[in-house]
Structures are given as structure tokens and as C-alpha cells.
Amino acid sequence: MDLNPENISLCVIKIETDLDPSADSEGAVSAEHPTNPRVLKERERDRGLRQSREIIIETYTNQRWKRELSEPRQQEMNWVAAVQHVNSPSAGSSREITPRSGDDGQAGASTSNFPQEIGYFSGNPIVEVTKGLIHLYKKNERKAIKEAPSNQLCLLAVPATLNCHDLLNFIAPCHAEIKHIQIVRDGSPNQFMVLLEFRSNESALEFYKSYNGSTYNSLEPDSLCHAVWVSEVERSENGAPPMGHTELPTCPVCLERMDESVDGVLTILCNHAFHASCLMKWGDSTCPVCRHVQTPGLVEDSVCMECEGTDSLWICLICGHVGCGRYQGGHAAAHYRATNHTFAMQLGTSSVWDYAGDNFVHRLFQNKSDGKLVASQTEKDEREEKIDSMQMEFTYLLTSQLDTQRKYYEERMERLEQEWQNHKATANEAKTEVTELQQLQQTMQKEKVNLERKLAQHTAKLKDVQKQLNEERELSKALQTNQSSWHGKYKLLEQQYNEFKQTHDAEVTDLKEQLRDIMFFLDNQQKMANSELAGASITGIGEKEPDPNTRRGNRRKK
Numbered sequence: 001m002d003l004n005p006e007n008i009s010l011c012v013i014k015i016e017t018d019l020d021p022s023a024d025s026e027g028a029v030s031a032e033h034p035t036n037p038r039v040l041k042e043r044e045r046d047r048g049l050r051q052s053r054e055i056i057i058e059t060y061t062n063q064r065w066k067r068e069l070s071e072p073r074q075q076e077m078n079w080v081a082a083v084q085h086v087n088s089p090s091a092g093s094s095r096e097i098t099p100r101s102g103d104d105g106q107a108g109a110s111t112s113n114f115p116q117e118i119g120y121f122s123g124n125p126i127v128e129v130t131k132g133l134i135h136l137y138k139k140n141e142r143k144a145i146k147e148a149p150s151n152q153l154c155l156l157a158v159p160a161t162l163n164c165h166d167l168l169n170f171i172a173p174c175h176a177e178i179k180h181i182q183i184v185r186d187g188s189p190n191q192f193m194v195l196l197e198f199r200s201n202e203s204a205l206e207f208y209k210s211y212n213g214s215t216y217n218s219l220e221p222d223s224l225c226h227a228v229w230v231s232e233v234e235r236s237e238n239g240a241p242p243m244g245h246t247e248l249p250t251c252p253v254c255l256e257r258m259d260e261s262v263d264g265v266l267t268i269l270c271n272h273a274f275h276a277s278c279l280m281k282w283g284d285s286t287c288p289v290c291r292h293v294q295t296p297g298l299v300e301d302s303v304c305m306e307c308e309g310t311d312s313l314w315i316c317l318i319c320g321h322v323g324c325g326r327y328q329g330g331h332a333a334a335h336y337r338a339t340n341h342t343f344a345m346q347l348g349t350s351s352v353w354d355y356a357g358d359n360f361v362h363r364l365f366q367n368k369s370d371g372k373l374v375a376s377q378t379e380k381d382e383r384e385e386k387i388d389s390m391q392m393e394f395t396y397l398l399t400s401q402l403d404t405q406r407k408y409y410e411e412r413m414e415r416l417e418q419e420w421q422n423h424k425a426t427a428n429e430a431k432t433e434v435t436e437l438q439q440l441q442q443t444m445q446k447e448k449v450n451l452e453r454k455l456a457q458h459t460a461k462l463k464d465v466q467k468q469l470n471e472e473r474e475l476s477k478a479l480q481t482n483q484s485s486w487h488g489k490y491k492l493l494e495q496q497y498n499e500f501k502q503t504h505d506a507e508v509t510d511l512k513e514q515l516r517d518i519m520f521f522l523d524n525q526q527k528m529a530n531s532e533l534a535g536a537s538i539t540g541i542g543e544k545e546p547d548p549n550t551r552r553g554n555r556r557k558k
Contacts, residue, residue, distance in 0.1 A: 148204045148208070150201065151200060151201050152198070153198070153207065153229060154194070154228050154229075155194040156193055158191060158225075159216065159223045160295060162217075164268060164285075170217075171211070174207050178198055178199070179197045179264060180267070181195070181264065181265065181266040182194070183295060184269075208227050212225060212227040251273075251274050253282065253288055254278050263275050263276070264277075268295075269293065270287050270292040272288075272289050272290065303322070304323055304328075304329060305321060305331070307324060309324045312325035312328050313332075313347045314332035314344040314345065315347060316336075316339075316344050317343045318341045318405060319405070321339075322347075340408065341404075342356045343361065
């Protein structure tokens, strides 16, 4: 397993109880009133099968975590989650036990500011309801993770398009290492959260590195898996088992005991737990026990057609256009000014607004003189006459509105026709320009072919010249080497020549002296023969023997 360091942000999760049971949390509680006959009938049918109870989530401040968050050198966990489930019939005790904003402000003093809030929901709305808020706290520092802080992870913002089967198939390679899976509904529509408990910290770290940031499927590339670390999840109830003992629940499908150390356990949205392998074989998308949906379904929200706002929406009663109110974006009033559609109904309250009269449409009788409300007469004939007059008025109103609608759409068709003609002329101009560009492209293509052919020729020539240049360089290198050798030989010969010249000059000088002596001797001999001393004997002095050192010097010069 690769344990290369990764940069992460240290964060803290705090789950806060919703103290107001009557507060409306969209997508988190059942919208049906407890006195609804259908609800009463279902409760009467299910009475005795399962006891109804209300689960309240209470948050508390752990002093140990508080000290760790306040000390800079304690940075061993990424995410910390504190959850306490308390079974209680009343919600009043929650206000006395749960610390309020003062403690939370002290605990979050080490962070920069309070993070966003995430509403959550768990349980079957008919039987039991668990709701509250999850606060995410993020530390300012970023640290490198080398080992897993815990064996628990939480998948945030899982899209509602994924059901339990898709989720189990997504994490199928890790089934053997997962100990417990629990689905908790997110307060935001069309998404939920999944709590994963692994058998070891190493398997949790490997899951985090492999799945964090990956897509759930190829059809939705924008739906990414966001995994965060969870330090601890605590659950407390009224009755506690004996010390050191834990009662194993049974799987409703196979009726076998669910041991988390042996098989993976999956807790779905209604808080029913099953073996993961058993629920994969269940073909329905509802709970096998209470028939509640396993994962939240998609909710079609009404939005403004112009700005996609969700507040103060009005729908046109004539064409069905949805726009926001005048205190938001004013697109509903803008639609009236563009189409003259007078009546619009507010979504949620069913109140009808008359833009022409600038007031609400009420089914009340008013006096024409002063506009005061008057009591209606209850006689049968008057009621029928009123009904007939109202029908006639409605018919006239419908006729006038349809005529206005016809004129509006005729004008719109004329504008569309004119725009179509303009687009047609623009298309013809573009077609002509495209033809010219195509011709230019063909010419440029021919030039390109010619240039490519010339380029190939010049490339071949360049290769030949390059080859010749390399040969010349090698020849020049060889000549330079030979030149250096011959230069040395020339210096040696020059030195020998100088020595030989010196020796030769010395010998020539010696021979010249000897020749001069001989010539001198011959001249003297001739003169003596012709002179009076002819026939006389001459006794000469013997020549001195040459010095041996001189002979050796002459020999060296030779």
C-alpha cells in the first residue's frame, strides 16, 4: 500500500440537535400532519409491531478534544465527529444538556471562523425521526498525512441518483475490509451522506486515497466522491448491556446474527441494519421491513426560468411561465409586461395576483361605490345567477386572454420570421465566404505540396552538404595531424642540416687553407726553379705534428 504523504486540511465535525420540533427542514421530515387519517390508519395497522419513539441528537463539548484543538502541536486528526443518540420522549431536556454558542465559540477559537452547516435526517418519518445539523470545522493549518487518523470515513454529498445497490457496487472491492455502512440523509435535497467503518486504519487510508475525488459513475462526471475522516461516533441509550457484553442484532432478511467482525453491516436511511450481501440480493429500492426508501429520491424543485432562483416564485396561469417576485429578480412582472398575461399564482400559497388591478384576486363581494365588503345572499336563484354571471365573465375573460395570447404569438412569429430571414442572409454570406475560403485553401494546399517537395529537395541537398562537410572536417583533422608530424620532422631535418652545414663549412675552410698552402708551395717551387738557386739543395725544417685535440675537433665537425 502506498503511504506517500498527502496535504490535507484538519477539520472538525459537530452535529447539533434541532431543538424546535415544529421547524420545517425541507427534505428532512415527513410533510404529513400526525392527525392525517392515512397516518393514523398506518399507525393503527403497525401498532404492536414496532414501538414508535423519537430520537434526539444532543451535542456536547469534549474537553480532551477542546485541549487538542487549542494546542498547536496536537494535529493528529483530520476530522472529528461527535454524535450522541439519546432516546427521550421529550425534547425539553436537550436544551438543558446541550451547551450553547458560548462553549462552541471557545471550542472553535483555534479556527478562523465557523464553517457551513449541513442538515441531516435519519429514520422512517412514520415511525421515528432523527434530525439535526452537522457543523464542519476546518483548521487553518495544512499537514501531510502519513497514517490514517481513524478507521471511519464519511462520504459527503452523495447524489440521490445512487441507490444502495449502486453504492455497494461502487465500494465492492472493499467489502471485505468494511465493517459497517450507515446511510444518513443530508438536509439538502437530492443528496445524502454515508458513514463507513473499516476493520483497520490502513484499509481506511487505502480507501481514502483510492476513492476520494473519483467519480461514482461515468455518466455523471461532476458527481465526485468527497471522503472526510471521522474520529469517533458515540451512541448512548437508556438501557445499557452488561459491562463487556454486546447484544448482536439479527438480519431481517436471513435472520442470522449480524457480527460486524465477520460480515459487513449496512444501515439504511430508516435505521434498519442488514448484511450487505443480503441487501444486494433484494431487488426493490425500499426497505424490506418498513418499505421506506433506502436512499433519498430526486426532488423536482421549481426554479425561476430566468435566474433559477427558488424564493418567491409565481407561475403564469395562462402559459405556465415561472418567474420570481418583484422583491427578488422581478422576472414574473417582466413576463407580464412582455406578454400582457394578467394573472399569476404564487407557488406554495396558491394566491392569485392581478397585474392589471395590482392586487390579489379574492372571492369576496365588494360594494362598487365604496369598495367595502358586503354579505352575500344565500338564496338559490341568486346563487345560480351569480354562478351564471361568473361563468359568463370567466368566458369573456378567457376569450379576451386567448385573443391577447393569439396576438402575442402572432407578433412573436413575425419577429421569428424576420430573425429567420436575417439568419438566412447571414448564412448565405457565410456560405459564400466559406466557398472562397475553400478555394483559397486548395491554392494554399497546392503551394504547400510544392513547398514540401522543395523542402525535401533542399533537405536532401543539405544532407549531402552535411556529409561532405563531415568528410572535409575529418580530412582537415587528418591533415592537421600530419602537419604536426611533418612539422616535427622538418625541425629535426633543419637541425641536422644546420649541423651538417657547420661541419661542411669547417671542412671547406680547412681545405681552402690546405689548397692555399699547396698553391703557395708550388709557386715557390716554380720560382726557385727559375731562379739562381736552381740545383741547390734546400734543407727544410720538418713540419710540426698536428695536435691530437685538433684532430678530434675536426672529426666532430665532420
